[in-house]
Amino acid sequence: xxxxxxxxxxxxxxxxxxxxxxxxxxxxxxxxxxxxxxxxxxxxxxxxxxxxxxxxxxxxxxxxxxxxxxxxxxxxxxxxxxxxxxxxxxxxxxxxxxxxxxxxxxxxxxxxxxxxxxxxxxxxxxxxxxxxxxxxxxxxxxxxxxxxxxxxxxxxxxxxxxxxxxxxxxxxxxxxxxxxxxxxxxxxxxxxxxxxxxxxxxxxxxxxxxxxxxxxxxxxxxxxxxxxxxxxxxxxxxxxxxxxxxxxxxxxxxxxxxxxxxxxxxxxxxxxxxxxxxxxxxxxxxxxxxxxxxxxxxxxxxxxxxxxxxxxxxxxxxxxxxxxxxxxxxxxxxxxxxxxxxxxxxxxxxxxxxxxxxxxxxxxxxxxxxxxxxxxxxxxxxxxxxxxxxxxxxxxxxxxxxxxxxxxxxxxxxxxxxxxxxxxxxxxxxxxxxx
Numbered sequence: 001x002x003x004x005x006x007x008x009x010x011x012x013x014x015x016x017x018x019x020x021x022x023x024x025x026x027x028x029x030x031x032x033x034x035x036x037x038x039x040x041x042x043x044x045x046x047x048x049x050x051x052x053x054x055x056x057x058x059x060x061x062x063x064x065x066x067x068x069x070x071x072x073x074x075x076x077x078x079x080x081x082x083x084x085x086x087x088x089x090x091x092x093x094x095x096x097x098x099x100x101x102x103x104x105x106x107x108x109x110x111x112x113x114x115x116x117x118x119x120x121x122x123x124x125x126x127x128x129x130x131x132x133x134x135x136x137x138x139x140x141x142x143x144x145x146x147x148x149x150x151x152x153x154x155x156x157x158x159x160x161x162x163x164x165x166x167x168x169x170x171x172x173x174x175x176x177x178x179x180x181x182x183x184x185x186x187x188x189x190x191x192x193x194x195x196x197x198x199x200x201x202x203x204x205x206x207x208x209x210x211x212x213x214x215x216x217x218x219x220x221x222x223x224x225x226x227x228x229x230x231x232x233x234x235x236x237x238x239x240x241x242x243x244x245x246x247x248x249x250x251x252x253x254x255x256x257x258x259x260x261x262x263x264x265x266x267x268x269x270x271x272x273x274x275x276x277x278x279x280x281x282x283x284x285x286x287x288x289x290x291x292x293x294x295x296x297x298x299x300x301x302x303x304x305x306x307x308x309x310x311x312x313x314x315x316x317x318x319x320x321x322x323x324x325x326x327x328x329x330x331x332x333x334x335x336x337x338x339x340x341x342x343x344x345x346x347x348x349x350x351x352x353x354x355x356x357x358x359x360x361x362x363x364x365x366x367x368x369x370x371x372x373x374x375x376x377x378x379x380x381x382x383x384x385x386x387x388x389x390x391x392x393x394x395x396x397x398x399x400x401x402x403x404x405x406x407x408x409x410x411x412x413x414x415x416x417x418x419x420x421x422x423x424x425x426x427x428x429x430x431x432x433x434x435x
Contacts, residue, residue, distance in 0.1 A: 008038060009037060009038065009049060009050055009083075009122070010038040010039070010040065010043075010047065010048040010049060010050070011032055011037060011038065011039045011040070011048060011050045011051070011052060011122075012039075012040055012041075012042070012043040012048040012050070012051050012052070013025045013028060013029060013039065013040070013041050013042075013051075013052045013054060013137075014042060014051060014052070014053045014054065014069060014073075015041065015042070015054045015137065016053070016054060016055055016056045016062065016065055016066050016069060016089070017054075017055070017056025017057075017058060017062055017066075017089065017090065018056065018058070018193075019144040019191065019193050019229070020144075020146055020193055020194075020195070021054050021055075021056060021089055021090070022137060022138075022144060023134070023144050023145075023146045023193070024054060024088075024089070024112070024115075025041065025052075025054045025137060026041075026134035026135055026136055026137055027115065027133075027134050028052065028054075028088075028115060028118060029041065029134065029135035029137070030133040030134045030135050031115065031119055031124065031126060031127060032119070032122065032124060033135055034127050034133070035119070035122065035124035035125065035127070037122055037124060039135065041135075041137040042137070046081070048082075049082060049083045049084070050082065050083055050084045050085075050086070051073045051076075051082055051084070051085050051086070052086045052087075052088060052118070053066070053069055053070050053073060053085070053086070053087045053088070053089070054088050054089040055069075055070070055087060055088070055089035055090060055091035055092055056089065056090055056091060057089070057090035057091035057092075057093070057094045057095065057159070057163055058090065058159070058160070059328060059331045059333075060331040061331075062091075063091055066089075066091045067091070067103075070085070070087055070099075070103060070106065071103065073085045074103060074105045074106065077105060078105065084107045084121075085105065085106050085107055086106070086107055086108050086109075086110065086118065086121060087099070087106050087108075087109050087110070088109075088110040088111070088112070088114070088118060089112060090112055090160075090163040090164070092109045092110055092111060092112075093111035093112045093163045093164075094159065094162060094163050096109045096111065107121075108121055112163055112164055112165075113149075113165065133181065136185065136187075138398075139382065139383065139414065139415065140185060140186040140187065140415065141186060141187060141188050141189065141380065141382075141414065141415030142187060142188065142189040142190070142191070142380075142382075142398060143182050143185075143187045143189075143190055143191075144190070144191050144193050145175065145178060145179060145182070145190040145191065145192055145193065146170070146193050146194060147169065147170055147175050147192055147193070147194050147197070147200055147210075147213065148167060148168060148169040148170060148194040148195070148196070148197075148199070148200050149164060149165070149167070149168045149170075149194075149195070150164045150165040150166045150167045150168050150195060151164060151166070151167055151195035151196050151199075152166055152167045152196070152199065153196060153232065153272075154270055154337070155259075155269055155270050155271060156268065156269050156270040156336060156337040156338035157259075157269055157299065157302065157330060157333065157336060157338050158333070158336060159333040159334070159335065159336050160195055161195075162335055162336075164195060167195070167196060167199050167202070167203055168203060169199075169200050169201050169202070169203050169204050169205075169209075171204060172201075172209065172212065172213050172216055175213060175216075175217070176213075176216045176217060176220065179217055179220050179223060180220055183220060183221070183222040183223055186415065187223075188222070188223070188224045188225065188380070188415060188417075189223075189224060189225035189226075189227065189380060190217070190223065190225070190226055190227070191227045191229055191397060191398070192217075192226065192227065192228050192229060193229045193230060194229075194230055195230065196230065196231075196232045197210060197228060197229065197230050197231045197232070198210060198231050198232050198235070198236055198237055198240070199232065200213060201213070208237045210237065210240055211237065211239045211240050211242070211243045214226065214240065214243045214244070214247070214250060215243055215247070218243070218247040218249055218250055223249060224249055224380075224417065225249060225251050225380070225394060226247075226249055226250045226251065227251045227253050227394075227397055228240075228244075228250075228251075228253065228254055228255060229255040229397070230255055230257065231254060231255060231256045232256075232257070233256050233257075233258060233271075233273060233278060233281055234271065234272040234273045234277075235272075236256070236281055236285075238284060238285075238288060241285060241288040241289050241292075242288065244288075244289055244292075245288060245289050251293075251394040251395070252289055252291060252292045252293060252394060252395070253292070253293045253295070253394060253395055253396075253397065254285065254292060254293070254294050254295070255295045255296075255397070256294060256295070256296055257296055257297045258278060258296045258297070258298065259271060259297065259298060259299050260298060260299060260302070260309070260313060261275050261278060261312055261313050261316040262275065262308070262309040262312045262313065263275050264304070264305075264306070264309055265302055265304075265305060265309050266278075268302060268303070268304055268338070268341075269299070269302060269338075270337065275312075275316075279320070282294065282320055293323040293324065293394075293395035293396075294322050294323055294324070295322070295323060295324035295325070295326075295397070295400070295401070296322055296324070296325055296326075297325070297326045297327065297328065298313065298325060298326070298327045298328070298357065299327070299328050299329070299330050300313070300327060300328075300329055300330065300350060300353040300354050300357060301329045301330040301345050301349070301350030301353060301354070302330045302338070303330070303338065303341035303342060303343055303344050304341070304344055305330075305344070305345070305353075310353055310356065310357065313357060314356070314357060314360045317357070317360050317361055317364060318360060318364070321364050321368070322361070322364070323365075323368060323395065324365075324400070324401050325357075325358070325361040325365075326400065327354045327357055327358055328354075329347070329350035329351055329353075329354050330350060362427050362428075365427055365428055366425070366426070366427045369402070369425035369426065369427070369428075369429075369430060370425050372422045372425055372430060373422050373423065373424065373425050374421065374422065375421070375422055376419055376420065376421050376422075376435060377393040377394075377404070377419070377420055377422065377432075378393065378394065378417055378418075378419060378420075379391040379392060379393055379404050379406070379417065379418055379419070379420045379432070380392055380415070380416075380417050381406075381412045381413065381414055381415065381416050381417075381418065382398070382403075382414070383414060384412075384414070387407075388405055388406060388407050389405075389406040389407075389412050390403045390404070390405060390406075391403070391404045391406060391418070391420070392404060402428055402429055402430055403429050403430070404420055404422070404429075404430045404431070404432050405429060405430065405431045405432070406418075406420060406431075406432055406433065406434060407431070407433070408433060408434060410434060412434070418434050419434065419435050420432035420433065420434055420435065421433055421435050
Protein backbone atom coordinates (compact mmCIF):
# COMPACT_ATOMS: atom_id res chain seq x y z
CA UNK A 1 0.00 0.00 0.00
CA UNK A 2 1.42 3.40 -1.03
CA UNK A 3 1.86 6.04 1.64
CA UNK A 4 0.25 9.36 0.90
CA UNK A 5 2.72 12.02 -0.23
CA UNK A 6 2.81 14.93 2.18
CA UNK A 7 5.23 17.07 0.21
CA UNK A 8 3.83 18.96 -2.77
CA UNK A 9 5.55 18.40 -6.13
CA UNK A 10 7.94 21.08 -7.28
CA UNK A 11 9.20 20.97 -10.88
CA UNK A 12 12.53 22.32 -12.07
CA UNK A 13 12.88 22.98 -15.82
CA UNK A 14 16.41 22.97 -17.26
CA UNK A 15 16.61 24.53 -20.73
CA UNK A 16 19.47 23.85 -23.14
CA UNK A 17 20.05 25.25 -26.62
CA UNK A 18 18.39 28.17 -28.34
CA UNK A 19 15.86 30.84 -27.42
CA UNK A 20 13.14 28.82 -29.18
CA UNK A 21 13.65 26.09 -26.58
CA UNK A 22 13.46 28.73 -23.86
CA UNK A 23 10.03 29.82 -25.09
CA UNK A 24 8.85 26.19 -25.07
CA UNK A 25 10.01 25.87 -21.45
CA UNK A 26 8.22 29.10 -20.52
CA UNK A 27 4.99 27.82 -22.09
CA UNK A 28 5.30 24.51 -20.20
CA UNK A 29 5.86 26.48 -16.98
CA UNK A 30 2.75 28.55 -17.62
CA UNK A 31 0.64 25.44 -18.18
CA UNK A 32 1.97 23.69 -15.05
CA UNK A 33 1.45 26.82 -12.98
CA UNK A 34 -2.14 27.15 -14.22
CA UNK A 35 -2.74 23.57 -13.10
CA UNK A 36 -1.59 24.40 -9.58
CA UNK A 37 1.83 22.77 -9.89
CA UNK A 38 4.81 24.64 -8.46
CA UNK A 39 7.44 25.21 -11.15
CA UNK A 40 10.79 27.01 -11.40
CA UNK A 41 13.48 27.52 -14.06
CA UNK A 42 17.08 26.43 -13.43
CA UNK A 43 16.49 25.96 -9.70
CA UNK A 44 19.81 26.29 -7.85
CA UNK A 45 18.35 25.59 -4.39
CA UNK A 46 17.70 21.96 -5.36
CA UNK A 47 14.48 21.87 -3.32
CA UNK A 48 12.50 20.33 -6.19
CA UNK A 49 11.61 16.67 -6.63
CA UNK A 50 10.89 16.53 -10.39
CA UNK A 51 13.07 17.67 -13.31
CA UNK A 52 12.19 18.33 -16.94
CA UNK A 53 15.28 18.63 -19.17
CA UNK A 54 14.50 20.51 -22.40
CA UNK A 55 17.28 19.35 -24.70
CA UNK A 56 19.10 20.65 -27.78
CA UNK A 57 20.09 18.37 -30.66
CA UNK A 58 21.54 20.93 -33.06
CA UNK A 59 25.27 20.12 -33.21
CA UNK A 60 27.66 17.68 -31.53
CA UNK A 61 28.60 19.97 -28.63
CA UNK A 62 24.94 20.71 -27.88
CA UNK A 63 24.04 17.02 -28.00
CA UNK A 64 26.90 16.18 -25.63
CA UNK A 65 25.80 18.88 -23.18
CA UNK A 66 22.22 17.58 -23.31
CA UNK A 67 23.25 13.97 -22.64
CA UNK A 68 25.56 15.01 -19.79
CA UNK A 69 22.77 17.07 -18.21
CA UNK A 70 20.36 14.12 -18.40
CA UNK A 71 22.96 11.82 -16.81
CA UNK A 72 23.55 14.34 -13.99
CA UNK A 73 19.82 14.38 -13.22
CA UNK A 74 19.61 10.58 -13.38
CA UNK A 75 22.46 10.40 -10.84
CA UNK A 76 20.49 12.68 -8.51
CA UNK A 77 17.49 10.38 -8.91
CA UNK A 78 19.62 7.34 -8.09
CA UNK A 79 20.87 9.15 -4.99
CA UNK A 80 17.27 9.65 -3.85
CA UNK A 81 17.27 13.41 -4.42
CA UNK A 82 14.72 13.34 -7.26
CA UNK A 83 11.51 11.39 -7.77
CA UNK A 84 11.17 11.83 -11.53
CA UNK A 85 13.29 12.82 -14.52
CA UNK A 86 11.51 13.74 -17.77
CA UNK A 87 13.23 14.70 -21.03
CA UNK A 88 11.82 16.74 -23.91
CA UNK A 89 13.11 18.90 -26.78
CA UNK A 90 15.10 18.36 -29.95
CA UNK A 91 17.51 15.64 -28.78
CA UNK A 92 14.59 13.63 -27.43
CA UNK A 93 12.59 14.15 -30.64
CA UNK A 94 15.44 12.90 -32.77
CA UNK A 95 17.06 10.13 -30.74
CA UNK A 96 14.27 8.97 -28.42
CA UNK A 97 14.48 5.26 -29.28
CA UNK A 98 18.25 5.13 -28.88
CA UNK A 99 18.14 7.11 -25.64
CA UNK A 100 15.43 4.86 -24.20
CA UNK A 101 17.90 1.98 -24.36
CA UNK A 102 20.94 3.99 -23.26
CA UNK A 103 19.38 5.80 -20.29
CA UNK A 104 16.46 3.66 -19.05
CA UNK A 105 16.34 5.54 -15.73
CA UNK A 106 14.58 8.49 -17.39
CA UNK A 107 10.87 8.24 -16.53
CA UNK A 108 9.52 9.48 -19.88
CA UNK A 109 10.74 10.98 -23.15
CA UNK A 110 8.85 13.56 -25.22
CA UNK A 111 9.32 15.23 -28.62
CA UNK A 112 9.25 18.90 -29.49
CA UNK A 113 5.47 19.12 -30.05
CA UNK A 114 4.16 16.94 -27.21
CA UNK A 115 3.31 19.46 -24.51
CA UNK A 116 -0.11 17.88 -23.72
CA UNK A 117 1.59 14.50 -23.17
CA UNK A 118 4.09 16.06 -20.74
CA UNK A 119 1.21 17.61 -18.80
CA UNK A 120 -0.49 14.21 -18.54
CA UNK A 121 2.47 13.01 -16.46
CA UNK A 122 1.37 15.53 -13.85
CA UNK A 123 -2.35 14.72 -14.22
CA UNK A 124 -2.63 18.22 -15.65
CA UNK A 125 -4.79 19.39 -18.55
CA UNK A 126 -3.60 21.43 -21.52
CA UNK A 127 -5.47 24.70 -21.18
CA UNK A 128 -6.26 26.05 -24.65
CA UNK A 129 -7.25 29.43 -23.22
CA UNK A 130 -3.66 29.92 -22.05
CA UNK A 131 -2.22 30.16 -25.58
CA UNK A 132 0.57 32.72 -25.33
CA UNK A 133 0.68 32.66 -21.52
CA UNK A 134 4.15 31.98 -20.15
CA UNK A 135 6.20 32.17 -16.98
CA UNK A 136 9.22 34.15 -18.18
CA UNK A 137 12.69 32.82 -17.46
CA UNK A 138 14.23 36.05 -18.75
CA UNK A 139 14.33 39.32 -16.78
CA UNK A 140 10.85 40.80 -16.97
CA UNK A 141 11.80 43.70 -19.28
CA UNK A 142 12.55 41.55 -22.35
CA UNK A 143 11.23 38.32 -23.85
CA UNK A 144 11.52 36.13 -26.92
CA UNK A 145 8.41 35.93 -29.11
CA UNK A 146 8.14 32.88 -31.35
CA UNK A 147 6.12 33.64 -34.49
CA UNK A 148 6.34 30.26 -36.22
CA UNK A 149 7.55 26.71 -35.79
CA UNK A 150 9.53 24.43 -38.10
CA UNK A 151 11.31 25.06 -41.41
CA UNK A 152 10.77 24.17 -45.08
CA UNK A 153 14.35 24.86 -46.14
CA UNK A 154 16.61 22.00 -47.21
CA UNK A 155 20.09 23.20 -46.22
CA UNK A 156 22.38 20.19 -46.54
CA UNK A 157 23.94 20.56 -43.06
CA UNK A 158 20.82 21.23 -41.00
CA UNK A 159 18.68 18.76 -39.06
CA UNK A 160 16.20 21.29 -37.67
CA UNK A 161 13.35 20.27 -40.05
CA UNK A 162 13.84 16.69 -38.80
CA UNK A 163 13.36 17.85 -35.20
CA UNK A 164 10.86 20.68 -35.61
CA UNK A 165 8.89 19.67 -38.70
CA UNK A 166 7.59 21.83 -41.52
CA UNK A 167 6.98 25.57 -41.24
CA UNK A 168 3.81 26.55 -39.35
CA UNK A 169 3.05 30.25 -38.78
CA UNK A 170 1.10 31.57 -35.81
CA UNK A 171 -1.80 33.82 -36.88
CA UNK A 172 -1.10 37.55 -36.61
CA UNK A 173 -3.88 37.98 -34.03
CA UNK A 174 -2.32 35.32 -31.80
CA UNK A 175 1.16 36.85 -31.96
CA UNK A 176 -0.16 40.36 -31.25
CA UNK A 177 -2.26 39.09 -28.32
CA UNK A 178 0.83 37.40 -26.87
CA UNK A 179 2.84 40.61 -27.29
CA UNK A 180 0.16 42.56 -25.43
CA UNK A 181 0.22 40.05 -22.56
CA UNK A 182 4.01 40.33 -22.39
CA UNK A 183 3.77 44.13 -22.16
CA UNK A 184 1.26 43.75 -19.32
CA UNK A 185 3.89 41.62 -17.54
CA UNK A 186 6.44 44.43 -17.85
CA UNK A 187 8.18 43.48 -21.10
CA UNK A 188 9.54 46.42 -23.11
CA UNK A 189 11.59 44.57 -25.73
CA UNK A 190 10.61 41.50 -27.76
CA UNK A 191 12.96 39.48 -29.93
CA UNK A 192 11.06 37.85 -32.80
CA UNK A 193 12.31 34.32 -33.33
CA UNK A 194 11.54 31.42 -35.67
CA UNK A 195 13.53 28.84 -37.56
CA UNK A 196 12.97 31.14 -40.55
CA UNK A 197 11.42 34.59 -39.96
CA UNK A 198 10.97 35.66 -43.58
CA UNK A 199 8.84 32.59 -44.44
CA UNK A 200 6.24 33.86 -41.99
CA UNK A 201 2.68 33.81 -43.32
CA UNK A 202 3.23 31.80 -46.51
CA UNK A 203 1.36 28.80 -45.12
CA UNK A 204 -1.72 30.60 -43.77
CA UNK A 205 -1.89 33.83 -45.80
CA UNK A 206 -0.29 32.51 -49.03
CA UNK A 207 2.16 35.43 -48.97
CA UNK A 208 5.12 36.59 -46.89
CA UNK A 209 3.35 38.47 -44.11
CA UNK A 210 6.20 39.55 -41.80
CA UNK A 211 5.88 43.24 -42.82
CA UNK A 212 2.18 43.17 -41.92
CA UNK A 213 2.91 41.44 -38.60
CA UNK A 214 5.57 44.04 -37.79
CA UNK A 215 3.10 46.88 -38.37
CA UNK A 216 0.61 45.31 -35.97
CA UNK A 217 3.27 44.65 -33.34
CA UNK A 218 4.64 48.15 -33.72
CA UNK A 219 1.21 49.50 -32.78
CA UNK A 220 1.18 47.67 -29.42
CA UNK A 221 1.38 50.37 -26.70
CA UNK A 222 4.36 49.96 -24.39
CA UNK A 223 6.44 47.87 -26.78
CA UNK A 224 9.58 50.01 -27.01
CA UNK A 225 11.88 47.69 -29.02
CA UNK A 226 11.11 44.94 -31.54
CA UNK A 227 14.12 42.95 -32.76
CA UNK A 228 14.41 40.51 -35.71
CA UNK A 229 16.31 37.22 -35.39
CA UNK A 230 16.97 34.41 -37.92
CA UNK A 231 15.98 35.95 -41.26
CA UNK A 232 16.92 33.65 -44.13
CA UNK A 233 18.74 35.57 -46.91
CA UNK A 234 17.39 33.75 -50.00
CA UNK A 235 14.39 35.62 -51.47
CA UNK A 236 14.59 38.06 -48.57
CA UNK A 237 11.47 40.32 -48.65
CA UNK A 238 12.91 43.82 -48.71
CA UNK A 239 9.59 45.41 -47.72
CA UNK A 240 10.42 44.30 -44.16
CA UNK A 241 13.00 47.07 -44.21
CA UNK A 242 10.47 49.69 -45.30
CA UNK A 243 8.51 48.98 -42.10
CA UNK A 244 11.72 48.97 -40.06
CA UNK A 245 12.65 52.40 -41.43
CA UNK A 246 9.17 53.85 -40.83
CA UNK A 247 8.61 52.55 -37.29
CA UNK A 248 10.77 53.91 -34.45
CA UNK A 249 10.22 50.92 -32.17
CA UNK A 250 11.55 48.35 -34.67
CA UNK A 251 15.27 48.13 -33.96
CA UNK A 252 17.64 48.82 -36.85
CA UNK A 253 18.99 45.31 -36.34
CA UNK A 254 18.85 42.22 -38.52
CA UNK A 255 20.11 38.73 -37.71
CA UNK A 256 20.68 37.03 -41.07
CA UNK A 257 22.60 33.71 -41.09
CA UNK A 258 24.73 33.64 -44.27
CA UNK A 259 26.82 30.52 -43.40
CA UNK A 260 29.48 31.13 -46.10
CA UNK A 261 30.34 33.28 -49.10
CA UNK A 262 32.19 31.11 -51.62
CA UNK A 263 29.95 29.78 -54.40
CA UNK A 264 31.59 26.38 -53.92
CA UNK A 265 30.40 26.19 -50.30
CA UNK A 266 27.02 27.89 -50.81
CA UNK A 267 26.14 25.32 -53.46
CA UNK A 268 27.32 22.39 -51.33
CA UNK A 269 25.32 23.73 -48.38
CA UNK A 270 22.21 24.15 -50.61
CA UNK A 271 21.77 27.76 -49.56
CA UNK A 272 19.73 28.74 -52.68
CA UNK A 273 21.82 31.82 -53.50
CA UNK A 274 25.29 32.72 -54.69
CA UNK A 275 28.04 35.12 -53.65
CA UNK A 276 26.95 37.93 -55.96
CA UNK A 277 23.37 37.76 -54.67
CA UNK A 278 24.60 38.02 -51.07
CA UNK A 279 26.67 41.10 -51.88
CA UNK A 280 23.68 42.68 -53.64
CA UNK A 281 21.33 41.83 -50.76
CA UNK A 282 23.61 43.38 -48.13
CA UNK A 283 23.96 46.52 -50.25
CA UNK A 284 20.18 46.75 -50.65
CA UNK A 285 19.62 46.27 -46.90
CA UNK A 286 22.06 49.05 -46.06
CA UNK A 287 20.62 51.34 -48.69
CA UNK A 288 17.08 50.95 -47.31
CA UNK A 289 18.10 51.28 -43.64
CA UNK A 290 21.31 53.34 -43.33
CA UNK A 291 23.20 52.49 -40.14
CA UNK A 292 21.48 49.12 -39.70
CA UNK A 293 23.33 46.56 -37.57
CA UNK A 294 23.69 43.25 -39.41
CA UNK A 295 24.50 40.08 -37.48
CA UNK A 296 25.34 36.77 -39.15
CA UNK A 297 26.52 33.26 -38.39
CA UNK A 298 29.04 31.31 -40.46
CA UNK A 299 30.10 27.67 -40.78
CA UNK A 300 33.66 26.60 -41.40
CA UNK A 301 35.07 23.14 -42.02
CA UNK A 302 32.23 21.94 -44.26
CA UNK A 303 33.36 18.92 -46.35
CA UNK A 304 35.34 20.13 -49.34
CA UNK A 305 36.14 23.57 -47.93
CA UNK A 306 39.50 24.70 -49.32
CA UNK A 307 42.03 27.30 -48.24
CA UNK A 308 40.73 29.47 -51.09
CA UNK A 309 37.22 29.25 -49.61
CA UNK A 310 38.52 30.41 -46.22
CA UNK A 311 40.48 33.28 -47.77
CA UNK A 312 37.37 34.27 -49.73
CA UNK A 313 35.35 34.35 -46.51
CA UNK A 314 37.96 36.48 -44.73
CA UNK A 315 38.08 38.88 -47.70
CA UNK A 316 34.29 39.09 -47.64
CA UNK A 317 34.28 40.09 -43.95
CA UNK A 318 36.92 42.76 -44.58
CA UNK A 319 34.95 44.00 -47.57
CA UNK A 320 31.40 44.22 -46.15
CA UNK A 321 32.37 44.81 -42.48
CA UNK A 322 29.41 43.17 -40.80
CA UNK A 323 28.66 44.35 -37.27
CA UNK A 324 28.30 40.99 -35.52
CA UNK A 325 29.54 37.52 -36.50
CA UNK A 326 29.25 34.13 -34.81
CA UNK A 327 30.88 30.99 -36.15
CA UNK A 328 30.27 27.24 -35.91
CA UNK A 329 32.51 24.40 -36.99
CA UNK A 330 30.76 21.83 -39.17
CA UNK A 331 29.59 18.58 -37.60
CA UNK A 332 27.83 15.70 -39.36
CA UNK A 333 24.11 15.41 -38.70
CA UNK A 334 22.37 12.11 -39.40
CA UNK A 335 19.74 12.06 -42.16
CA UNK A 336 20.85 15.39 -43.64
CA UNK A 337 21.97 15.39 -47.26
CA UNK A 338 25.55 16.27 -46.26
CA UNK A 339 25.82 13.41 -43.78
CA UNK A 340 27.42 11.00 -46.24
CA UNK A 341 30.05 13.53 -47.34
CA UNK A 342 33.56 12.67 -46.25
CA UNK A 343 35.20 14.99 -43.72
CA UNK A 344 38.21 16.66 -45.31
CA UNK A 345 39.45 18.36 -42.12
CA UNK A 346 40.16 17.27 -38.57
CA UNK A 347 38.25 18.91 -35.72
CA UNK A 348 41.47 20.75 -34.80
CA UNK A 349 41.78 22.14 -38.33
CA UNK A 350 38.14 23.26 -38.25
CA UNK A 351 38.68 25.05 -34.94
CA UNK A 352 41.85 26.70 -36.27
CA UNK A 353 39.95 28.02 -39.31
CA UNK A 354 37.15 29.33 -37.10
CA UNK A 355 39.69 31.14 -34.94
CA UNK A 356 41.42 32.57 -38.01
CA UNK A 357 38.13 33.94 -39.36
CA UNK A 358 37.07 35.35 -35.99
CA UNK A 359 40.38 37.20 -35.65
CA UNK A 360 39.48 39.11 -38.82
CA UNK A 361 36.05 39.94 -37.41
CA UNK A 362 37.48 40.86 -34.01
CA UNK A 363 39.52 43.62 -35.59
CA UNK A 364 36.48 44.87 -37.52
CA UNK A 365 34.39 44.85 -34.34
CA UNK A 366 37.09 46.79 -32.48
CA UNK A 367 37.29 49.43 -35.22
CA UNK A 368 33.50 49.79 -35.40
CA UNK A 369 33.29 50.16 -31.62
CA UNK A 370 36.03 52.80 -31.64
CA UNK A 371 33.84 54.87 -33.96
CA UNK A 372 31.18 54.96 -31.22
CA UNK A 373 33.36 56.85 -28.71
CA UNK A 374 31.83 60.24 -27.94
CA UNK A 375 28.48 59.30 -29.47
CA UNK A 376 25.21 59.02 -27.55
CA UNK A 377 22.93 55.97 -27.54
CA UNK A 378 19.64 54.95 -26.00
CA UNK A 379 20.48 52.01 -23.71
CA UNK A 380 18.27 49.52 -21.90
CA UNK A 381 19.56 48.51 -18.46
CA UNK A 382 19.71 44.70 -18.18
CA UNK A 383 21.38 44.08 -14.82
CA UNK A 384 23.79 45.23 -12.13
CA UNK A 385 27.01 43.32 -11.54
CA UNK A 386 29.98 44.15 -9.29
CA UNK A 387 28.71 47.68 -8.72
CA UNK A 388 28.32 48.43 -12.44
CA UNK A 389 25.26 48.45 -14.65
CA UNK A 390 25.19 46.46 -17.89
CA UNK A 391 22.96 47.54 -20.75
CA UNK A 392 22.51 47.33 -24.52
CA UNK A 393 21.86 49.65 -27.43
CA UNK A 394 19.27 48.91 -30.14
CA UNK A 395 22.17 47.41 -32.13
CA UNK A 396 22.81 44.69 -29.54
CA UNK A 397 20.76 41.62 -28.74
CA UNK A 398 20.82 39.70 -25.47
CA UNK A 399 23.83 37.47 -24.67
CA UNK A 400 25.29 37.41 -28.19
CA UNK A 401 26.25 41.06 -28.79
CA UNK A 402 28.01 44.01 -27.17
CA UNK A 403 27.21 45.17 -23.66
CA UNK A 404 27.47 48.76 -22.48
CA UNK A 405 29.16 49.00 -19.07
CA UNK A 406 27.96 52.01 -17.03
CA UNK A 407 29.78 53.13 -13.90
CA UNK A 408 28.65 55.80 -11.48
CA UNK A 409 26.80 56.46 -8.25
CA UNK A 410 23.33 56.95 -9.70
CA UNK A 411 20.62 54.32 -9.27
CA UNK A 412 19.42 52.93 -12.61
CA UNK A 413 16.28 50.77 -12.41
CA UNK A 414 16.61 47.47 -14.28
CA UNK A 415 14.58 47.60 -17.50
CA UNK A 416 14.71 51.39 -17.78
CA UNK A 417 16.05 53.23 -20.83
CA UNK A 418 18.78 55.84 -20.37
CA UNK A 419 20.88 57.98 -22.71
CA UNK A 420 24.56 57.04 -22.55
CA UNK A 421 27.65 58.71 -24.00
CA UNK A 422 30.32 56.15 -24.96
CA UNK A 423 33.68 56.89 -23.31
CA UNK A 424 35.68 53.72 -24.07
CA UNK A 425 35.44 50.88 -26.57
CA UNK A 426 36.88 47.38 -26.75
CA UNK A 427 36.60 44.43 -29.15
CA UNK A 428 33.11 43.44 -28.05
CA UNK A 429 32.06 45.82 -25.27
CA UNK A 430 31.58 49.54 -24.65
CA UNK A 431 31.86 51.76 -21.60
CA UNK A 432 29.80 54.89 -21.09
CA UNK A 433 28.26 57.44 -18.77
CA UNK A 434 24.63 58.46 -18.33
CA UNK A 435 23.86 61.92 -19.67
